Amino acid sequence: MTAAQKKASQVTEPLSRGDKRRAAFIAAARQVFLEQGYEAASMSEIVLRAGGSLSTLYSQFGDKQGLFIAMLDARVRQITETMGVELSAHTPVEEGLRRIGMQFTSKLLEPEALEMYRLIVGLARKFPEIPREFQRRGPDKIRQALADYLIDRKEAGEIRLEDPYRAATLFLEMTRSGLVSRALLDEEVRPDAEEIRASVNIVVDMFLHGIIRYQPDPGSEKTAKS
Amino acid sequence: MTAAQKKASQVTEPLSRGDKRRAAFIAAARQVFLEQGYEAASMSEIVLRAGGSLSTLYSQFGDKQGLFIAMLDARVRQITETMGVELSAHTPVEEGLRRIGMQFTSKLLEPEALEMYRLIVGLARKFPEIPREFQRRGPDKIRQALADYLIDRKEAGEIRLEDPYRAATLFLEMTRSGLVSRALLDEEVRPDAEEIRASVNIVVDMFLHGIIRYQPDPGSEKTAKS
DNA sequence: TCTCGGGTGTAATCAACATTACACTTGCTG
DNA sequence: CAGCAAGTGTAATGTTGATTACACCCGAGA
Numbered sequence: 309m310t311a312a313q314k315k316a317s318q319v320t321e322p323l324s325r326g327d328k329r330r331a332a333f334i335a336a337a338r339q340v341f342l343e344q345g346y347e348a349a350s351m352s353e354i355v356l357r358a359g360g361s362l363s364t365l366y367s368q369f370g371d372k373q374g375l376f377i378a379m380l381d382a383r384v385r386q387i388t389e390t391m392g393v394e395l396s397a398h399t400p401v402e403e404g405l406r407r408i409g410m411q412f413t414s415k416l417l418e419p420e421a422l423e424m425y426r427l428i429v430g431l432a433r434k435f436p437e438i439p440r441e442f443q444r445r446g447p448d449k450i451r452q453a454l455a456d457y458l459i460d461r462k463e464a465g466e467i468r469l470e471d472p473y474r475a476a477t478l479f480l481e482m483t484r485s486g487l488v489s490r491a492l493l494d495e496e497v498r499p500d501a502e503e504i505r506a507s508v509n510i511v512v513d514m515f516l517h518g519i520i521r522y523q524p525d526p527g528s529e530k531t532a533k534s
Numbered sequence: 535m536t537a538a539q540k541k542a543s544q545v546t547e548p549l550s551r552g553d554k555r556r557a558a559f560i561a562a563a564r565q566v567f568l569e570q571g572y573e574a575a576s577m578s579e580i581v582l583r584a585g586g587s588l589s590t591l592y593s594q595f596g597d598k599q600g601l602f603i604a605m606l607d608a609r610v611r612q613i614t615e616t617m618g619v620e621l622s623a624h625t626p627v628e629e630g631l632r633r634i635g636m637q638f639t640s641k642l643l644e645p646e647a648l649e650m651y652r653l654i655v656g657l658a659r660k661f662p663e664i665p666r667e668f669q670r671r672g673p674d675k676i677r678q679a680l681a682d683y684l685i686d687r688k689e690a691g692e693i694r695l696e697d698p699y700r701a702a703t704l705f706l707e708m709t710r711s712g713l714v715s716r717a718l719l720d721e722e723v724r725p726d727a728e729e730i731r732a733s734v735n736i737v738v739d740m741f742l743h744g745i746i747r748y749q750p751d752p753g754s755e756k757t758a759k760s
Numbered sequence: 761t762c763t764c765g766g767g768t769g770t771a772a773t774c775a776a777c778a779t780t781a782c783a784c785t786t787g788c789t790g
Numbered sequence: 791c792a793g794c795a796a797g798t799g800t801a802a803t804g805t806t807g808a809t810t811a812c813a814c815c816c817g818a819g820a
Binding site: 345347348423426427428429430431432433434436439440442443471474475477478480481482484485486489490492493494495510511514515516517518 | 571573574649652653654655656657658659660662665666668669697700701703704706707708710711712715716718719720721736737740741742743744
């Protein structure tokens with residue numbers, strides 16, 4: 309804590325001794341927490357993998373909870389950064405949605421991301437602040453980006469749109485539906501890129517046209533793409 | 535009181551001494567597990583609340599895990615039974631979807647259901663069979679019912695439909711999106727009936743018409759209902 | 761070189777439980 | 791009423807793992 313703040317003020321310090329220790333601890337903690345879960349993870353095990361000593365671990369993070377939070381923090385930051393959705397502002401909806409859908413789904417299906425999510429959900433009772441922080445730093449960012457994109461597309465006349473945030477939420481959730489929420493509960497669900505693509509395509513289609521589509525007058529016109 | 539209960543229950547089922555003990559244990563276990571989580575829950579605490587003795591608890595369930603599974607089993611059975619979706623086979627889609635959406639969402643938003651889900655997700659690593667069982671006995675049942683309903687509606691010509699299961703999954707997931715998945719991560723999200731209704735309506739609309747709706751030719755004709 | 765502050769290893773502490781053991785009650789059933 | 795099968799209370803047993811204490815070590819500045 310104090311150490312971190314001190315370093316923060318000194319701009320761009322190149323990884324001092326302590327920082328390296330800290331990074332090693334966090335990396336090991338990530339491994340162990342993900343493998344064993346919060347309760348079952350043992351501090352000694354973490355030290356074993358990180359090298360260094362138990363004493364140093366405690367002096368750096370205070371206690372188990374502190375270590376956990378530090379680890380989660382670093383991890384969520386890292387994941388959402390990676391997901392930095394590059395929505396080239398003027399891609400046509402269908403294409404744009406497919407792209408973001410793929411990116412989102414693939415990321416969330418990574419075993420590590422799944423496990424992290426399980427951890428967070430499971431600890432919601434014990435540390436209520438954690439999931440909230442996670443929401444803000446993770447999903448909300450993506451949602452915001454997607455909403456902006458949808459607004460842009462609306463202005464381009466491609467879609468009707470009453471509530472961009474709601475719509476963005478819906479899309480992301482639909483995206484998760486087919487695979488992610490199943491994978492969350494079943495380790496053995498491990499879709500490959502093709503399955504993901506297929507799932508995303510269906511979602512995009514449904515999101516755009518709904519289940520009814522041009523019903524009264526099937527022949528009129530098609531959406532640019534296909 | 536005890537006598538009365540004994541007689542009353544004897545009419546329907548035997549409910550022997552042991553059965554009552556068992557029920558009491560399970561009820562207490564539910565409380566404690568939900569409040570404290572699996573690891574933190576203590577067997578003694580459960581006995582404390584249930585009355586009876588530690589020895590009996592062990593003789594009935596073997597060990598902690600056994601008790602947990604028995605509890606979960608009873609609970610999931612109970613919840614999904616309650617949710618017994620009465621889709622009067624020929625309700626018009628819009629009405630039918632609203633109804634099932636309300637029922638589903640309301641149920642899942644109950645604090646206890648949320649907590650149960652958190653438990654299950656959090657334990658996916660430790661007991662991989664549990665979430666699978668849960669899927670089969672819970673969500674899959676609902677999904678099946680909804681799929682059947684959608685097929686019926688298709689045959690009535692109300693909707694286009696390529697993959698009923700996928701569509702059913704999508705609908706249920708969309709339904710969860712707005713509120714449930716948020717509530718899962720934030721204890722303080724406690725929508726009332728009106729909010730739920732609003733959320734469901736939007737979902738139904740999106741599910742049916744998509745985000746584009748009759749765009750090329752707005753004036754032609756409307757879907758039977760309204 | 762001497763000295764100090766973080767680092768390091770190792771070995772205590774200390775509490776919490778799960779799980780068992782044991783000796784004692786009860787409530788039927790014949 | 792005897793006897794047994796299940797239930798009860800209480801007190802072990804044993805393990806596990808967070809957290810702390812302690813004695814030692816190494817690299818930078820006086």
